[in-house]
Amino acid sequence: SVQLEMKALWDEFNQLGTEMIVTKAGRRMFPTFQVKIFGMDPMADYMLLMDFVPVDDKRYRQLRVPSPPGRYAFHSSSWLVAGKADPATPGRVHYHPDSPAKGAQWMKQIVSFDKLKLTNNLLDDNGHIILNSMHRYQPRFHVVYVDPRKDSEKYAEENFKTFVFEETRFTAVTAYQNHRITQLKIASNPFAKGFRDCDPEDWPRNHRPGALPLMSAFARSRNPVSSPAHQ
Amino acid sequence: SVQLEMKALWDEFNQLGTEMIVTKAGRRMFPTFQVKIFGMDPMADYMLLMDFVPVDDKRYRQLRVPSPPGRYAFHSSSWLVAGKADPATPGRVHYHPDSPAKGAQWMKQIVSFDKLKLTNNLLDDNGHIILNSMHRYQPRFHVVYVDPRKDSEKYAEENFKTFVFEETRFTAVTAYQNHRITQLKIASNPFAKGFRDCDPEDWPRNHRPGALPLMSAFARSRNPVSSPAHQ
DNA sequence: TTCTTGTCACCTAGGTGTTAATAT
DNA sequence: ATATTAACACCTAGGTGACAAGAA
Numbered sequence: 001s002v003q004l005e006m007k008a009l010w011d012e013f014n015q016l017g018t019e020m021i022v023t024k025a026g027r028r029m030f031p032t033f034q035v036k037i038f039g040m041d042p043m044a045d046y047m048l049l050m051d052f053v054p055v056d057d058k059r060y061r062q063l064r065v066p067s068p069p070g071r072y073a074f075h076s077s078s079w080l081v082a083g084k085a086d087p088a089t090p091g092r093v094h095y096h097p098d099s100p101a102k103g104a105q106w107m108k109q110i111v112s113f114d115k116l117k118l119t120n121n122l123l124d125d126n127g128h129i130i131l132n133s134m135h136r137y138q139p140r141f142h143v144v145y146v147d148p149r150k151d152s153e154k155y156a157e158e159n160f161k162t163f164v165f166e167e168t169r170f171t172a173v174t175a176y177q178n179h180r181i182t183q184l185k186i187a188s189n190p191f192a193k194g195f196r197d198c199d200p201e202d203w204p205r206n207h208r209p210g211a212l213p214l215m216s217a218f219a220r221s222r223n224p225v226s227s228p229a230h231q
Numbered sequence: 232s233v234q235l236e237m238k239a240l241w242d243e244f245n246q247l248g249t250e251m252i253v254t255k256a257g258r259r260m261f262p263t264f265q266v267k268i269f270g271m272d273p274m275a276d277y278m279l280l281m282d283f284v285p286v287d288d289k290r291y292r293q294l295r296v297p298s299p300p301g302r303y304a305f306h307s308s309s310w311l312v313a314g315k316a317d318p319a320t321p322g323r324v325h326y327h328p329d330s331p332a333k334g335a336q337w338m339k340q341i342v343s344f345d346k347l348k349l350t351n352n353l354l355d356d357n358g359h360i361i362l363n364s365m366h367r368y369q370p371r372f373h374v375v376y377v378d379p380r381k382d383s384e385k386y387a388e389e390n391f392k393t394f395v396f397e398e399t400r401f402t403a404v405t406a407y408q409n410h411r412i413t414q415l416k417i418a419s420n421p422f423a424k425g426f427r428d429c430d431p432e433d434w435p436r437n438h439r440p441g442a443l444p445l446m447s448a449f450a451r452s453r454n455p456v457s458s459p460a461h462q
Numbered sequence: 463t464t465c466t467t468g469t470c471a472c473c474t475a476g477g478t479g480t481t482a483a484t485a486t
Numbered sequence: 487a488t489a490t491t492a493a494c495a496c497c498t499a500g501g502t503g504a505c506a507a508g509a510a
Contacts (some may be wrong), residue, residue, distance in 0.1 A: 021479090024491075028477070061488075120490085133489075174490050175479090182479070191477040194496035252503090255467075260499070351466085364465075405466050406503090412474075412501070422501040425472035 002163045003024045004143065005034035005110055009094060009188060017079065018170035019181045024116030024165065027129040030189045033113040033139055040103030045146035048096040048106065050113055052129055055136040055169055057085040062177040079171070087120060089130040100146050120174065131172040139168045233372065233394045236265035236341055239420060241398045248310065249401035250412045255408050257359040258347030261420045263400060264344040264370055271334030279327040279337065281344055283360055285366040286400055295406040310402070313365065318360040320353060348392035351405065362403040368398045405406040 009031050010018075031219065033050065040046060061082035094116045095166045098105070119128040130135055145159040146152075152159070176182040186192045240262050242250075252258045264281065271277060292313035325347045329336070341363065352358040362368055376390040377383075384391070407413040417423045 030478090064488090186479070191476065191497060192479060195479055220499080261502090295464090296475060417503070420502065421475095423503060424474080426503055 001038045002040070002143075003036040004165045005036060006031050007165075007167065010165070012180065013184060014167040014169065016180045016184065017178060018168075019173045019175070019176055020170045021129055021204055022118045022133055022135060022172045022174060023122040024119060024124075025120045026119045026124070026126060028114060028117055029139075029170075033116070033141070034110050035141060035163075036110055037107050037143070040107055040143075041145075042102060042104035042107070044103050045100045046103055046106060046165055047144040047146060048092050048111060049099070049142050049144070050096075050116060050129075051091065051093045051140050051142070052131060052137040053140060054085060054088070055138050058136070059083045059132075059147055060134045060136065060171060079177075085135055086132045086196040092127070092129050094127075094129055102105070105209060118172065120172070133172050133174050134167060136171050137168075138164060138166070140164050232269045233374075234242065234269070235268040235396045235399070236267060238260050238396075241396070244412065244415060245398045245400065247294075247411050247415065248409060249399075250404045250407055250409060251349055251401045252407070253349045253362055253364055253405060255350060255352045257355070257357060259345060259348055260370075260401075261416060264347070264372070265341050266372060266394075267341055268337050268374070271338055272335060273335035273338070274378075275334050276331045277334055277337060278330040278375040278377060279342060280322045280324050280330070280373045280375070281327075281347060281360075282371050282373070283362060283368040284371060285316060285319070285412065286369050288365075289367070290314050291332050291365045291367065304416040316366060317363045320363055323358070323360050325358075325360055329428060333439055349403065351403070359425075364403050364405050367400060369395060369397070370401075374378050404460045434460045 006172075006191065020029055060079045061080045063078050063080050094113065096111060096113060097115055117126075117128040118128075118131055120131060120133050121128075122130060124130055141163045143161045143163075147155055147159050149155070171177075176185075186195045242261065251260055251277040270401075290313045292311045294309050294311050318455055325344065327342060327344060328346055329342075348357075349362055350357075351362060351364050353361060354358075355361055372394045374392045374394070378390050380386070407416075417426045
């Protein structure tokens with residue numbers, strides 16, 4: 001059996017509609033897909049891998065609602081269906097880099113897929129997972145028992161187990177659409193700490209271009225949802 | 232067969248008398264021990280590992296010669312035998328973290344032992360290699376064929392191959408003894424770039440101690456010991 | 463006196479969202 | 487109008503020798 005790590009965080013993102021950035025060079029997922037594994041044969045070899053399947057055959061677009069007077073941008077609200085899915089991307093698979101390894105090794109600590117990267121480059125030759133932007137995907141986790149028997153191909157069915165956590169579904173995007181997702185990423189991803197503005201210490205400091213005093217809430221976000229007190 | 236990478240650099244260090252820092256927390260080697268491997272069975276599994284054996288049973292100390300007037304320290308010259316070796320350290324072994332892997336995998340690129348760390352902490356529990364400071368060591372590289380036969384222990388001898396490169400010998404130290412070794416490390420290790428002072432570009436900038444004008448030597452130190460010009 | 467330890471500024475290496483410019 | 491790209495400041499994470507203080 002398999003237990004998803006950081007489930008609470010995944011749930012929080014999923015409730016808002018998780019988005020994952022895809023770039024030409026490849027972008028890691030956040031949250032990272034991590035699991036605890038139970039019930040393996042400690043002495044047997046296993047391969048661990050992930051793939052991503054389309055949740056539906058739709059292409060999405062964001063409904064942008066002009067903000068009320070006093071806000072300068074748009075308020076991203078809900079996703080609309082923009083049409084039928086683009087042609088499917090190459091169905092790549094990501095093997096956990098420690099594969100193959102013994103069951104004991106896999107079970108003794110959390111298994112983290114933090115080397116996995118997502119790209120929208122159909123011609124990617126770095127072995128990254130290729131996804132269509134503005135499409136929804138379901139990550140899947142597979143465990144393959146490395147069968148020592150000569151005719152192991154015959155038993156592929158029973159040596160293969162798949163685990164799906166629906167709370168890890170996401171929309172692939174090239175730029176965040178939902179400002180709340182952006183804020184949750186900034187709040188929870190250590191690498192985005194530079195964009196937090198509620199840190200109790202080391203203020204003031206250098207700001208971004210256009211960041212005036214009192215305006216910083218807006219300078220930091222393209223689609224501010226609510227800030228009653230500027231001007 | 233096995234080919235040592237960066238042999239020219241190893242030779243350069245060896246000519247001066249290579250020193251490797253050991254710390255409580257563990258310090259990487261520089262140069263890093265890296266090899267190219269040939270002649271494996273591409274489909275067979277191998278374990279790759281390193282260990283370190285004493286070159287002799289001596290403890291060393293540095294002969295320090297006072298510098299000529301105008302220099303503020305000592306000029307380290309040659310090593311003297313300080314007596315018999317200290318009690319041997321636990322003879323640990325470092326498995327390359329990709330072990331076990333197929334011959335094809337090992338041969339298709341340079342194998343780098345850059346995760347290997349040296350420590351002088353006899354109680355180390357991070358799995359680092361434990362060495363005695365002021366003693367000389369010879370790194371050894373071992374290839375173990377993972378024998379699929381049930382009675383593989385019987386064939387341990389023939390499934391085991393050891394490679395020794397004498398130019399990788401070094402003295403373990405807690406602080407560099409030979410200033411030329413320090414300079415060569417600074418010149419060739421990217422992580423020590425901050426201590427180079429002959430960079431052809433981006434000058435002027437903050438200098439190192441000893442680099443004139445005269446005062447900059449002290450600008451870098453936290454607790455200037457003697458600065459003729461500041462009260 | 464000689465060797466060891468702990469802390470530091472300064473790097474490498476690479477993961478963030480931001481932003482302006484570009485593409486569709 | 488919407489989506490994508492590329493450069494960027496700002497982080498995390500961790501590898502350097504220098505240095506002062508401590509230990510033997």
